[in-house]
Amino acid sequence: MTLDSKIPAGPLAQKWDAHKAAIKLVNPKNKRKYTVLIVGTGLAGASAAASLAELGYHVKSFCIQDSPRRAHSIAAQGGINAAKNYPNDNDSIWRLFYDTIKGGDYRSREANVYRLAQVSNNIIDQATAQGVPFAREYGGNLANRSFGGAQVSRTFYARGQTGQQLLLGAYSALMRQVDAGMVEIFSRREMLDLVVEDGHARGIVVRNLVTGELESYAGHAVVLATGGYGNVFYLSTNAVNSNATAAWRSHKRGAMYANPCYTQIHPTCIPVSGDHQSKLTLMSESLRNDGRVWVPRKKGDKRPPAEIPDEERYYYLEERYPSFGNLVPRDVASRNAKQVCDEGLGVGTTGLAVYLDFADAIREFGEQTIRERYGNLFDMYEKITDENPYKVPMRIYPAVHYTMGGLWVDYNLMSTIPGLYVAGEANFSDHGANRLGASALMQGLADGYFVLPYTINDYLAGVKADKLHTESDAFKEARNAVTERVNKLLAVKGKKTVREIHRELGHIMWNYVGMARNKEGLEKALQEIPKLREEFWSNINVTGSDKNLNKALEQAGRLADYLELGELMARDALNREESCGGHFREESQTEEGEAKRNDEEFSYVAAWEYLGEDKIQALHKEELVFENVKLTQRSYK
Amino acid sequence: MEKTINLKLKIWRQSAPDAKGELVSYDVKDVSTEMSFLEMLDVLNEDLTKKGEEPVEFDSDCREGICGTCGIVINGIPHGQEKATTVCQLHMRHFKDGETVLLEPWRAKAFPVIKDLVVDRSAFDRIISAGGYISTKTGSAPDANIIAVPKPDAELAMDMAACIGCGACVAACPNASASLFVGAKISQLSLLPQGRIEAATRVQNMVAQMDAELFGACTNIQECEAVCPKEISISAIARMRREYVKAAFK
Numbered sequence: 028m029t030l031d032s033k034i035p036a037g038p039l040a041q042k043w044d045a046h047k048a049a050i051k052l053v054n055p056k057n058k059r060k061y062t063v064l065i066v067g068t069g070l071a072g073a074s075a076a077a078s079l080a081e082l083g084y085h086v087k088s089f090c091i092q093d094s095p096r097r098a099h100s101i102a103a104q105g106g107i108n109a110a111k112n113y114p115n116d117n118d119s120i121w122r123l124f125y126d127t128i129k130g131g132d133y134r135s136r137e138a139n140v141y142r143l144a145q146v147s148n149n150i151i152d153q154a155t156a157q158g159v160p161f162a163r164e165y166g167g168n169l170a171n172r173s174f175g176g177a178q179v180s181r182t183f184y185a186r187g188q189t190g191q192q193l194l195l196g197a198y199s200a201l202m203r204q205v206d207a208g209m210v211e212i213f214s215r216r217e218m219l220d221l222v223v224e225d226g227h228a229r230g231i232v233v234r235n236l237v238t239g240e241l242e243s244y245a246g247h248a249v250v251l252a253t254g255g256y257g258n259v260f261y262l263s264t265n266a267v268n269s270n271a272t273a274a275w276r277s278h279k280r281g282a283m284y285a286n287p288c289y290t291q292i293h294p295t296c297i298p299v300s301g302d303h304q305s306k307l308t309l310m311s312e313s314l315r316n317d318g319r320v321w322v323p324r325k326k327g328d329k330r331p332p333a334e335i336p337d338e339e340r341y342y343y344l345e346e347r348y349p350s351f352g353n354l355v356p357r358d359v360a361s362r363n364a365k366q367v368c369d370e371g372l373g374v375g376t377t378g379l380a381v382y383l384d385f386a387d388a389i390r391e392f393g394e395q396t397i398r399e400r401y402g403n404l405f406d407m408y409e410k411i412t413d414e415n416p417y418k419v420p421m422r423i424y425p426a427v428h429y430t431m432g433g434l435w436v437d438y439n440l441m442s443t444i445p446g447l448y449v450a451g452e453a454n455f456s457d458h459g460a461n462r463l464g465a466s467a468l469m470q471g472l473a474d475g476y477f478v479l480p481y482t483i484n485d486y487l488a489g490v491k492a493d494k495l496h497t498e499s500d501a502f503k504e505a506r507n508a509v510t511e512r513v514n515k516l517l518a519v520k521g522k523k524t525v526r527e528i529h530r531e532l533g534h535i536m537w538n539y540v541g542m543a544r545n546k547e548g549l550e551k552a553l554q555e556i557p558k559l560r561e562e563f564w565s566n567i568n569v570t571g572s573d574k575n576l577n578k579a580l581e582q583a584g585r586l587a588d589y590l591e592l593g594e595l596m597a598r599d600a601l602n603r604e605e606s607c608g609g610h611f612r613e614e615s616q617t618e619e620g621e622a623k624r625n626d627e628e629f630s631y632v633a634a635w636e637y638l639g640e641d642k643i644q645a646l647h648k649e650e651l652v653f654e655n656v657k658l659t660q661r662s663y664k
Numbered sequence: 665m666e667k668t669i670n671l672k673l674k675i676w677r678q679s680a681p682d683a684k685g686e687l688v689s690y691d692v693k694d695v696s697t698e699m700s701f702l703e704m705l706d707v708l709n710e711d712l713t714k715k716g717e718e719p720v721e722f723d724s725d726c727r728e729g730i731c732g733t734c735g736i737v738i739n740g741i742p743h744g745q746e747k748a749t750t751v752c753q754l755h756m757r758h759f760k761d762g763e764t765v766l767l768e769p770w771r772a773k774a775f776p777v778i779k780d781l782v783v784d785r786s787a788f789d790r791i792i793s794a795g796g797y798i799s800t801k802t803g804s805a806p807d808a809n810i811i812a813v814p815k816p817d818a819e820l821a822m823d824m825a826a827c828i829g830c831g832a833c834v835a836a837c838p839n840a841s842a843s844l845f846v847g848a849k850i851s852q853l854s855l856l857p858q859g860r861i862e863a864a865t866r867v868q869n870m871v872a873q874m875d876a877e878l879f880g881a882c883t884n885i886q887e888c889e890a891v892c893p894k895e896i897s898i899s900a901i902a903r904m905r906r907e908y909v910k911a912a913f914k
Contacts, residue, residue: 074802077802078802078803081801081802092725092731092733093723093733093784093785093786094785094786094788094789094829095789096732096789096792096829097725097726097731097732097733097829099725099726099731101726101730101731102726102728102730102731111808113809149803149805151808152805152806152807152808153800153802153803153805154808155805155808155811155858156798156800156804156805156806156808156811156858157797157798157800157858158797158798158821158852158853158856158858158859159825160818160821160822160825160852160856161808161818162818162822163813163815163818164815165815166812167812167813167814167815167818168809168812169808169809185822185825186822188730188826191730191826191828192822192825195825198792199792199796199797199798200797200800200802202789202792202793202796202797203793203797203799205789205793206793206794206795212789214786214789237778266725266726266727266731267724267725267726267727268725300666300696300698301666301696301698301699303696303698303699303703303704303706303707304703305700305702305703305706305727306727306728308727308728309728406748407728407729407753410729410746410749410753410755411700411753411755413755413757476802476803477802477803480802522714524710524713524714526706526710527710568713568714568716570712570713570716570717570718570719571718571719575679575680575779576721576778576779576782577721578719578721579709579713579719
């Protein structure tokens, strides 16, 4: 199988326009003869569903939550980037493109990232028109703030709830199409298999999570917008139901999985408090606009932070990276936090935390201003930790947050299965080896509002608008496979709970495939994960039945997939013998301990092809071509 | 500081929508005060699974108070007694050693029980689809700064837009009214210039759908405001009524 990225020819700034001009169209009368299935209702899924329905396609929209409004995009806090240049600080499409591709450590496609920067401004316009209440200046214009990895203020925000507001905007557009009869919503449905007929994606099999029944749906195209796989690590900032099952099932039906080792560890999360912990909570990167990160200079300094004088504090980001200071990209901030803690300078009961201190900002701007900027985040911090961050510095530590890897897609966002599109975090396309803050919202909405509604026409124009059915052999086979798997999970009746095995997987992943990786550790992970998988299938205990709501059964199915995906992540990390962005191989670092790329050998997208049960995936390489940016060692000093 | 406590839980168990439910007692021991309420239930469910019993079903997702998925009536109060808090953000340090805690699902005709503490809130989606939006097609928006919005209006719209759609307002209301939920959305959109165009049809259609879903009427009891995890003011309901009257005379 060859990988064709379908990147249009021509100068970078004209590629997208040229491509749009060449795309085939579907006549408005014919659009209504096509059905598109869209799985997931986060930013990418909801915006795609609404936009395709507006064009006249029939859309069926699926989500695992009880309402499409609850998808995990809702938890994004800080903001969304766009190249509006409203602050007049010399921002431009080029700069947003350049910062994003550099931030991703030169492991993404120039053409994709440039397109993302181009449509970024339309997203802000669209959201504003929908009634998204972005922060404003006193004159009534939109306000901006700064985020990591950029020296301009290009981030639009709605307090600390930007994801919520953008999602509710997309959700409202989606519900308008429900009212118009163009979209049917199927909530509390989990996609458990993809149906491929004659090499084309033609449908899905879902489990109705309330009745337990398997349902089949056919469509002329399928869009996956099912989010990332951070929960492989057990503890992450993802929602407890976020999962990789739809993407992984599609991988097993022929969609290649790209760069699975690229995971983002977010630097500012509330530290773990104990074994009972079910998830980690992020404190927005926007806090680094005003908060200063530090640890005591002296090892084991147990004095309360207020009693440690300034000269005995190590503001390590400001000292090590004078030009970006506290606003270095996430991978750099996380690794530095780990380093100082590994050196014994960490604070708190576990020693696995650093301070994020607002005392200076409160002195300068007053408590009221800080409250206006971050009030909800400070409240959330206090609820969880019982400490008041207006009085004492926050304690933070890195946690798994986002996965840059995902299903491989071409420039049209189509996977290696014709007719299967992948959007948002579920694809691998735009963030390279590290995603900059405020870029996930941008990408999810770019894919859904402004890319898919164009590119999907090109495919559908070549597909017959024939009558859909769900009784073909391919549908039957998929339904049988799902039934067999569900029965198998219930039949084990072993001793361990899903949570216990998931926690063990999390330990393996965090220790060997986490913030710092090396050959020995990755090889160990490749031994440990299959062993744990074996234990899962022989000793898991799933109570209840498949005939009604059974969350233990849902979680067991997801864990079974993590136990395979985790192994591929380790394999990909082992293969990539360089450091880049969030993927840090200890064997490959600069003298100063920064990630050291090896462009000669690893300037490619690693796309893995599934070959069958118990077989090792085959690696395919898509070479990355850089014609417009010069590859340099990333420096934020 | 972390310590551990023991609790007696009385939990509503109901195996199916039409099954008869009952309160069942459980003892939970050595609960860390650092845990969230839902993490405490996770531990209970681990124990039940080990004993071969069916775990208690409850909804939750983000566990950081923003998705609106979770919701349990704790000792008679939706989301428990802490102000401005969802169940997932309620921590065990607020409970006393030896305390008996009562757990019930949201109770409202419009929110039928699915199983144990899980209810069906799809009525909220139907209300939004009746008019909780601004009709603007993808691609047709003008430059965002063409629509200037006075900062106080934008801030108030954001206060209203903070609603997470959890349904605590309905669960707390003796009339099971959804007025705070509906009023918040109507207020957000009617405060913004881009939302004025459809203001009249929006309020009429959303209120009609709210009634069709069998939510009760608002009689100014204010329980909704008291339990709202996002502290949405009942001024939202006053604004909804003003919009409704305006629409009637249009």
